Amino acid sequence: MWLFFLVATTCFPAAAAQADPTPSPAARATGQRLAEMFVAGYGRGNNPLKEARRLYDSARDGSKGDPRVDYAYGLVLLKQLRNKEALAQFEAVTKSGPEYWPGWQALIWSHFIAKDYSSGYLKLRELGRRLAESKSNLTERRLSAEWMGEVIAALQKSVDSVKQRETLIREDEALREILGVELQASFASGKTTVHSLHSLLEEDIQQTRELELAKQEKERAEKEVEVAKNLEASAEKRESLKKSAEDWKKYLDEQLAAFDKQLARLEKDYDFMQKRVVSLTASQVQVNAEIALVGQQASNTKPGQFADALQQRRAALELQLLKYQVDLDQSMGSALMIAQRAQAVAGQRAAAVQQYEKATGQLVQRDANLDKFQDRLKKEGEKLKAPPKSKPAPLTNKVKQVRSFRTYVDLDLVLERDRVLDSFGIASAEPSETK
Numbered sequence: 001m002w003l004f005f006l007v008a009t010t011c012f013p014a015a016a017a018q019a020d021p022t023p024s025p026a027a028r029a030t031g032q033r034l035a036e037m038f039v040a041g042y043g044r045g046n047n048p049l050k051e052a053r054r055l056y057d058s059a060r061d062g063s064k065g066d067p068r069v070d071y072a073y074g075l076v077l078l079k080q081l082r083n084k085e086a087l088a089q090f091e092a093v094t095k096s097g098p099e100y101w102p103g104w105q106a107l108i109w110s111h112f113i114a115k116d117y118s119s120g121y122l123k124l125r126e127l128g129r130r131l132a133e134s135k136s137n138l139t140e141r142r143l144s145a146e147w148m149g150e151v152i153a154a155l156q157k158s159v160d161s162v163k164q165r166e167t168l169i170r171e172d173e174a175l176r177e178i179l180g181v182e183l184q185a186s187f188a189s190g191k192t193t194v195h196s197l198h199s200l201l202e203e204d205i206q207q208t209r210e211l212e213l214a215k216q217e218k219e220r221a222e223k224e225v226e227v228a229k230n231l232e233a234s235a236e237k238r239e240s241l242k243k244s245a246e247d248w249k250k251y252l253d254e255q256l257a258a259f260d261k262q263l264a265r266l267e268k269d270y271d272f273m274q275k276r277v278v279s280l281t282a283s284q285v286q287v288n289a290e291i292a293l294v295g296q297q298a299s300n301t302k303p304g305q306f307a308d309a310l311q312q313r314r315a316a317l318e319l320q321l322l323k324y325q326v327d328l329d330q331s332m333g334s335a336l337m338i339a340q341r342a343q344a345v346a347g348q349r350a351a352a353v354q355q356y357e358k359a360t361g362q363l364v365q366r367d368a369n370l371d372k373f374q375d376r377l378k379k380e381g382e383k384l385k386a387p388p389k390s391k392p393a394p395l396t397n398k399v400k401q402v403r404s405f406r407t408y409v410d411l412d413l414v415l416e417r418d419r420v421l422d423s424f425g426i427a428s429a430e431p432s433e434t435k
Contacts, residue, residue: 023425026062031424033059034072038417038428041076052076067093067100072420074106079413083304086110094123099134101127101144102416108151109411114303117164121171124148128178138182145183147409148175149190154408157198194408201402208398252356259349266342267373273335274380280328287321319397339381346374 023031033055041052056073063069070093077086087110093103104127111120128148131141152172159165179187291314298310401407418428 023423027066027424028426030059030063030066030069031421031426033062034069034424035421035426035428037072037076038421041073042079042413042417049076049080049082065096067096067098067103068420068423070096071100071103071106072417074103075413075416075420078110078305078411081305081309083110083114083306086305087114099130099136101131101140104130105144105147106411106416109409112151112155112405112409113305113308116303117159117167121167124151124171125174125178128175128183131183132178132180142183142186145179145186146190146193148179149187149192150194150409151190152187153191153194153198154405157194157408158403158405160403197408198402201398201407205398205402248356248359252352255352256349259345259352262345263342263349263373266338266345270335270338270342270377270380273331273338276331277328277335280324280331284321284324284328287317287324291317291321315397315400322396336381339377342373342377343381346377 037052037055037059040055041048045051052073056069056076059069059072070089074086074089074093077083077089087107090103090107090110093100094107104123108120108123108127111117111123127144131144134141152168152175155168156165159168176184176187294310294314294317298307298314301307301310421428
């Protein structure tokens with residue numbers, strides 16, 4: 001679990017760069033406007049963008065083309081799921097004023113999140129050329145080059161077609177040549193970071209898989225021990241059935257009472273598990289219907305942040321469906337065990353009656369309720385023996401995360417907000433809890 005918490009906190013490494021060492025009163029005033037803009041734009045009111053836009057215009061009028069202002073508004077647009085508008089905003093950041101590397105990173109990230117790989121690669125190469133030619137702070141340029149390496153490595157983990165991989169290899173080679181000797185080491189370091197994180201995630205999946213296998217093996221061994229004990233107990237009971245007619249009658253009465261009590265309890269348990277199976281099946285039908293609806297909405301939605309939100313909702317529904325399936329499998333397995341136990345008890349009861357009849361020549365009327373329960377157990381037992389329907393593996397969700405671009409390179413909107421404000425010497429008015 002801690003691995004995915006670590007992944008979720010990954011952000012842009014250069015976003016804290018280019019801050020004013022000693023913000024002027026005018027810069028602090030601009031930062032204060034941005035702080036107010038973030039409060040409005042990150043909220044959930046009726047028209048959060050309207051107020052945020054007003055404050056953005058006010059901050060921009062007094063900022064003298066400071067790219068941090070445009071970048072900050074781009075973050076607000078992303079928060080409000082205006083992905084296309086945010087992409088255009090980040091594009092404007094890269095074309096106005098001094099070089100601002102976080103704006104470049106956000107623009108490239110937006111292209112790749114939208115799966116616009118050609119535009120993403122184009123901007124990635126352009127960023128590489130600007131970093132190589134720039135005379136700005138070397139540390140900041142190295143951080144950006146390291147981020148570029150993370151992007152390339154993240155794409156290596158997320159793209160799946162042969163054509164995409166061939167393109168990625170060419171882009172990797174081109175970027176190394178563009179960055180030159182001065183930045184190549186940072187570029188390679190970024191790739192190494194992602195590869196290391198990927199290895200940790202793969203190890204986590206393998207450990208989870210091994211724990212599950214060990215659990216299944218333990219349960220199987222425990223069941224074998226239980227069966228052996230039951231067989232031994234049955235053998236001991238058969239040996240004890242050598243009694244006189246009077247002893248047989250007393251023994252039979254005691255045995256039948258015990259067996260009937262067990263069968264009554266098992267029938268109650270069995271009815272409960274059947275009701276649970278019916279309930280879980282109905283829940284699966286409902287979740288499947290919701291998945292279909294989300295899928296239809298996703299098919300009618302253009303690629304972007306909203307489409308990603310729909311995909312995340314669908315992934316959450318699929319995970320819920322998986323939990324229902326696991327619970328259903330467990331319930332059916334429990335029902336099968338109850339049925340098997342009831343059949344065993346019914347068999348022991350029948351054996352006791354047969355032994356009594358053989359020893360005394362007397363007949364014992366069969367319990368009509370027992371016959372009815374036995375018939376139902378036979379029918380339901382055959383159903384429970386049928387092979388289970390195919391279902392997603394329990395690790396499907398983790399595997400999807402390992403293959404996701406955003407697992408390795410993400411844009412933390414809260415952290416970026418705080419970093420922008422900090423560059424103006426302003427503390428955020430909101431707690432840094434969620435994206």
